[in-house]
Amino acid sequence: MDAGIPPSIMGGRLGAIQTVGRRARRLGGDASLVIGVAIVGALILLVSLAPVLAPANPNTQDIAQILAPPGTPGHLLGTDALGRDVLSRVLYGGRIDLFVALGALILPFAIGVLVGTVAGYRGGALDGVLVGVVDVVFAFPILVLLIALVFVLGPGITTIVVAVTAVDWVAYARLTRTLARRERAMEYVLAARVGGVPHWRIVARHVLPNIISQPVVYAMSDAVGIILFITTLGFLGLGVQPPATDWGTMIADAQNYLDSNWWLAVIPGVAICLAGLGLSLIADGLAQRLDAR
Amino acid sequence: MTEPLLEIEDLWVEFHGGHDRLRKKEPFRAVKSVHLAVEQGEAYAVVGESGAGKSTLARCVVGLQRPTRGQMRFAGAPLEATRGRRERRAIQMVFQDPYSSLNPRMTVGAAIVELLRVNGLATTKAAARARAAELLELVGMPATALNLRPRAFSGGQRQRIGIARALAVEPTLLVADEPVSALDVSIQASILVLLKRLQQELGLTLLFISHDLAVVRQLCDRVAVMQDGEVIERGTVSSVLAQPRHEFTKSLLAAATELPPLEIELSPAEATRKEMQ
Amino acid sequence: MHAEAAPQRPILTVSGLRLVADARAGHGEIELVAGAMLHAYRGEILGVVGESGSGKSLTLRAIAGLLPPGVRVAGGEIDVAGIDAVRGSAKDLRRLNGQTVGMVFQEPMSALNPTMRIGPQIAEAAAAHSGSTRAAAKSRAVELLGRMGFKEPGRQYRLYPHELSGGMRQRVMIAIALAGDPPLLLCDEPTTALDATVTMRVLDLLGDLVRELNIGIVFVTHDLGVAARICNRLVVMYAGRVVEEGPADAVLRRPRHPYTLALLRAVPTRGSRVEDLRAIPGAPPSAGEQLPGCSFAPRCAFSLPECLEPVPLIALGSGRMSACIRHELLADMAGRARD
Numbered sequence: 001m002d003a004g005i006p007p008s009i010m011g012g013r014l015g016a017i018q019t020v021g022r023r024a025r026r027l028g029g030d031a032s033l034v035i036g037v038a039i040v041g042a043l044i045l046l047v048s049l050a051p052v053l054a055p056a057n058p059n060t061q062d063i064a065q066i067l068a069p070p071g072t073p074g075h076l077l078g079t080d081a082l083g084r085d086v087l088s089r090v091l092y093g094g095r096i097d098l099f100v101a102l103g104a105l106i107l108p109f110a111i112g113v114l115v116g117t118v119a120g121y122r123g124g125a126l127d128g129v130l131v132g133v134v135d136v137v138f139a140f141p142i143l144v145l146l147i148a149l150v151f152v153l154g155p156g157i158t159t160i161v162v163a164v165t166a167v168d169w170v171a172y173a174r175l176t177r178t179l180a181r182r183e184r185a186m187e188y189v190l191a192a193r194v195g196g197v198p199h200w201r202i203v204a205r206h207v208l209p210n211i212i213s214q215p216v217v218y219a220m221s222d223a224v225g226i227i228l229f230i231t232t233l234g235f236l237g238l239g240v241q242p243p244a245t246d247w248g249t250m251i252a253d254a255q256n257y258l259d260s261n262w263w264l265a266v267i268p269g270v271a272i273c274l275a276g277l278g279l280s281l282i283a284d285g286l287a288q289r290l291d292a293r
Numbered sequence: 294m295t296e297p298l299l300e301i302e303d304l305w306v307e308f309h310g311g312h313d314r315l316r317k318k319e320p321f322r323a324v325k326s327v328h329l330a331v332e333q334g335e336a337y338a339v340v341g342e343s344g345a346g347k348s349t350l351a352r353c354v355v356g357l358q359r360p361t362r363g364q365m366r367f368a369g370a371p372l373e374a375t376r377g378r379r380e381r382r383a384i385q386m387v388f389q390d391p392y393s394s395l396n397p398r399m400t401v402g403a404a405i406v407e408l409l410r411v412n413g414l415a416t417t418k419a420a421a422r423a424r425a426a427e428l429l430e431l432v433g434m435p436a437t438a439l440n441l442r443p444r445a446f447s448g449g450q451r452q453r454i455g456i457a458r459a460l461a462v463e464p465t466l467l468v469a470d471e472p473v474s475a476l477d478v479s480i481q482a483s484i485l486v487l488l489k490r491l492q493q494e495l496g497l498t499l500l501f502i503s504h505d506l507a508v509v510r511q512l513c514d515r516v517a518v519m520q521d522g523e524v525i526e527r528g529t530v531s532s533v534l535a536q537p538r539h540e541f542t543k544s545l546l547a548a549a550t551e552l553p554p555l556e557i558e559l560s561p562a563e564a565t566r567k568e569m570q
Numbered sequence: 571m572h573a574e575a576a577p578q579r580p581i582l583t584v585s586g587l588r589l590v591a592d593a594r595a596g597h598g599e600i601e602l603v604a605g606a607m608l609h610a611y612r613g614e615i616l617g618v619v620g621e622s623g624s625g626k627s628l629t630l631r632a633i634a635g636l637l638p639p640g641v642r643v644a645g646g647e648i649d650v651a652g653i654d655a656v657r658g659s660a661k662d663l664r665r666l667n668g669q670t671v672g673m674v675f676q677e678p679m680s681a682l683n684p685t686m687r688i689g690p691q692i693a694e695a696a697a698a699h700s701g702s703t704r705a706a707a708k709s710r711a712v713e714l715l716g717r718m719g720f721k722e723p724g725r726q727y728r729l730y731p732h733e734l735s736g737g738m739r740q741r742v743m744i745a746i747a748l749a750g751d752p753p754l755l756l757c758d759e760p761t762t763a764l765d766a767t768v769t770m771r772v773l774d775l776l777g778d779l780v781r782e783l784n785i786g787i788v789f790v791t792h793d794l795g796v797a798a799r800i801c802n803r804l805v806v807m808y809a810g811r812v813v814e815e816g817p818a819d820a821v822l823r824r825p826r827h828p829y830t831l832a833l834l835r836a837v838p839t840r841g842s843r844v845e846d847l848r849a850i851p852g853a854p855p856s857a858g859e860q861l862p863g864c865s866f867a868p869r870c871a872f873s874l875p876e877c878l879e880p881v882p883l884i885a886l887g888s889g890r891m892s893a894c895i896r897h898e899l900l901a902d903m904a905g906r907a908r909d
Contacts, residue, residue, distance in 0.1 A: 483849030548766035550795025
C-alpha cells in the first residue's frame with residue numbers, strides 16, 4: 001500500500017519551476033481577461049438596456065435640432081444631420097452589431113468544430129474531402145467572396161449571418177481537425193477504444209473537452225473580425241438597411257461632416273474600437289491561461 | 294495439450310507513406326512475418342530496440358492496428374481487427390506514458406466507471422463506483438483517488454490507475470507496452486511487483502513489451518527478440534539470455550548494463566523494517 | 571574500462587550551491603537544490619545520479635549558466651577552471667561557454683539545428699571560440715567528425731541532422747561541445763534517449779575522449795547501470811541534496827547512505843527475481859516541502875529521531891562522503907557480507 005496519496009501537483013523540482021512560470025503567465029493573462037470581460041460586459045449591458053437608457057427613439061428626426069454638439073441638453077452625444085439623437089443611435093446600433101456578431105459567430109463555431117472534430121478523429125475519406133474544401137475556401141479572397149454573397153442574396157441581417165457562416169466555419173474546422181488528429185493518438189483515447197467505448201462517446205467525452213479551448217480563444221478574435229465585417233457592410237450600405245441603425249451606417253452618414261462635426265463619425269468609431277479591444281483582450285487572456293496550463 | 298491462448302501466424306504490418314513526385318514510395322514494413330504463441334497463464338516478453346516493431350505488434354494484438362496480412366487466433370477462434378465485445382474485453386492494454394494514458398479532464402473514477410458501464414459490467418452508477426473502488430484497491434490505490442484528476446498523481450500512481458482501468462473489463466490477456474520505461478527506477482520495482490502479483494492472483498496471461506532485458510529477466514517466462522520487424526530468436530528467458538544464438542541478441546545482451554553485485558547483508562530485522570511489496 | 575583518475579587540482583568545484591525558484595503569488599521562494607557539492611578532475615568521469623526531482627539536472631545547468639527563467643543561484647560557489655561561474659564578469663562567463671565548458675544534452679534532435687548541415691554547426695562552434703578563419707574552423711570540424719567515429723568525415727560534413735541516426739546525432743553534439751577545446755564536458759542524460767547498443771558505443775566514445783584529451787566529464791544520469799559502466803566517481807543526489815559521494819565501484823557495492831542502498835535494491839540485476847525487488851515506500855518530498863533534517867528520513871528503514879536534525883556531508887575517508895548519521899551501520903553491513 002502506498003503511504004497515502006501525496007497530491008503532488010508539483011511532482012518534484014522541475015514541476016516547481018513549471019508552476020512558477022505558469023503562475024506568472026496566469027497573472028498577466030488574468031489582467032487581460034478581467035479588463036476584456038469588463039469592457040465587453042459593459043457594452044453588452046448598455047446595449048441590452050437600450051430601450052431604458054436611450055433618451056429618444058433613434059429614428060426620430062428633429063429638424064430643429066440638427067447637428068447639435070455633444071453636451072446639448074437632452075442629447076448627451078449630440079444629434080446627426082437629420083436631428084436624430086446620437087446616443088440612442090449608438091445604443092440601438094450596438095444591439096445590431098454586437099448581437100448579430102455574436103449570433104453569427106455561433107453557427108460557424110458549432111458547424112466548424114463538429115465537422116473538424118469528426119473529420120480529424122475519423123480520418124479517411126471524410127477527412128480528405130474536408131481538407132479539399134478548406135483549401136478551396138482559403139484560396140479565395142474572403143472579403144470579396146462575402147461581399148459577392150451579400151450582393152447575390154440582398155442586404156440584411158439574415159444575409160449577413162448566412163454569408164459569415166458559409167465562409168467562417170472553415171477556420172474552425174481546420175483548427176479542430178488538426179487538434180482532433182493529434183488527440184486521437186493520445187493513449188487515453190486508445191485506451192477508451194480498447195475498452196470498447198463507442199466512437200461517438202470518445203469524441204464527446206475524450207476528444208472534444210480536451211481540444212475545445214483553442215477554438216473558443218479563436219472565436220473571441222474572430223468576433224472582432226465579424227464586428228468589423230458587419231460595420232463595413234453597413235458603411236457600404238450593404239448591411240442592415242434603414243430604418244435599422246448600426247455603427248457602420250452611422251459612420252457612412254457622417255462622412256460629409258468630418259470637418260465640421262467630427263464626433264458623428266468618431267463616436268461610433270470609438271464604440272467599434274472598444275468592442276474590438278475588449279474581445280481581443282479576452283482572447284489574449286484566455287490564450288495566456290491556456291498556455292500557462 | 295491445451296492450445297495456446299494467443300497465436301500469431303505470419304503477421305505483416307505495412308505502412309504506406311504516400312507518393313513521391315517521381316515514384317511511389319516503398320511501403321514501410323513495421324512487422325514482417327511474425328509467428329508467436331503465448332500460453333495461458335504465462336508472462337511472454339517481446340524485446341527489441343526502438344523501431345523493431347514490437348509496439349506495432351502489440352497494437353495488432355489489442356485491435357488498435359489492422360495487420361496487412363496474417364492471422365491471429367485467441368483461445369482457438371480467429372481474431373479479427375474489428376472485434377466483438379467479448380473478444381475486446383478479453384484483451385486489454387497497459388500503456389507506456391503515465392502522463393498521457395489518462396484523460397486529464399476526467400476523474401479517475403469517471404474513467405473506470407465509463408468502461409464498466411459501456412461494457413455492461415455495472416448497471417447502476419453506485420455499483421460502478423463501488424467496483425471502481427475495488428479495482429483501485431487491487432492495485433494499491435485508495436478509494437479516495439476516485440474523485441481526483443490525473444494531475445494529482447505521480448507517474449507510478451498513474452500507472453497503477455492505468456492497470457486498474459485495464460483490469461476493469463476483466464481481461465484474460467494483458468498487453469503491457471513498456472509499462473515501466475517512463476518511471477523512476479525505484480518506482481519501476483513496485484509496478485513490476487504489482488504486475489507479477491496480479492498475474493498470479495488473477496491468472497492473467499501477460500504479453501510484456503520492453504527494451505529492457507533486466508526487467509524481462511525478472512518477470513517473464515519466455516521471450517521473443519525482434520529486430521527490424523522480424524522475430525529473430527525466441528525461447529525461454531533463461532535459455533535465450535544465457536545462450537543467445539542470433540548476433541543481434543548477443544549484442545543486446547552485451548549492451549545491457551550491469552551493476553556490480555551489492556555487498557550488503559541485511560539482518561532479518563533490518564530487512565523487514567518498513568518494507569513494501 | 572574506467573579512465574584513470576589523475577590526482578590534481580579539480581577542474582570544477584561546486585560547493586554549497588543553493589538554487590531557488592523565485593517567489594511568486596501563492597508561495598515564497600522554493601529551494602530546489604540545497605547545498606550541492608561536487609569536484610570533477612581532468613581525465614575522469616564524475617557521475618551524478620538521482621531520480622526525477624533530485625536536482626541533478628539543475629545543478630548541471632547552473633554550472634553551464636543555463637538555468638531556466640525563474641530559477642537562480644541563491645548561494646554557494648561554482649569554480650570552473652578558475653572562473654567564478656556565479657559572480658564572474660560577463661567576459662569571464664562568455665569564456666565559460668564552449669571554451670571552458672561544453673554541454674551535451676539529452677535530445678540531440680532538439681539541440682541540433684535541423685535546417686543546418688552538421689559540419690557547419692560544428693565549425694560555427696569552433697570559430698566562435700578560437701576566432702579562427704572559416705577554413706580553419708571547417709578543418710577542425712572535419713577532424714572532430716573523424717574523431718567521433720565518422721568514417722567519411724569530409725563527405726558526411728554535409729549531412730543534415732535528420733539524415734543521421736540518434737547515436738550519430740549525439741556524436742555530433744559531442745563534437746560541437748568539444749569544438750572550443752574545453753577541459754570540462756557536461757552531459758545531461760546523453761544516452762537516455764538512445765537504444766542500448768548505441769548507448770554502449772557512445773559511452774565507449776566518451777571514455778576514449780577522456781583518455782585522449784585529458785578532459786573531465788560530469789555525467790548526469792538516472793540509470794545506475796550506465797553510471798556503473800563509465801563513471802570513476804559517483805555523486806548521489808536526493809531531493810536537492812547530495813547524499814553520498816565516492817569511487818563508483820565502492821558506492822555501488824558498499825553504499826554508505828540508505829537511499830543509495832534502497833535505490834540499488836530496487837534495480838533488477840542478473841541474479842535477482844521480481845520478488846527480490848524492493849521498491850522504496852512513499853515518495854520524495856515535493857519541491858517546497860522542506861524538511862528540517864534528512865529529506866530521506868520518512869522513507870528510510872534506518873531512521874532515528876536524530877535524523878530530524880540537519881545533516882551535513884560527513885567525510886568517511888578514501889574519498890567517500892555520506893549525509894547519513896548511520897553510515898557506520900551500513901559499513902558494518904558491508905563488513906558482514908564479506909565474512
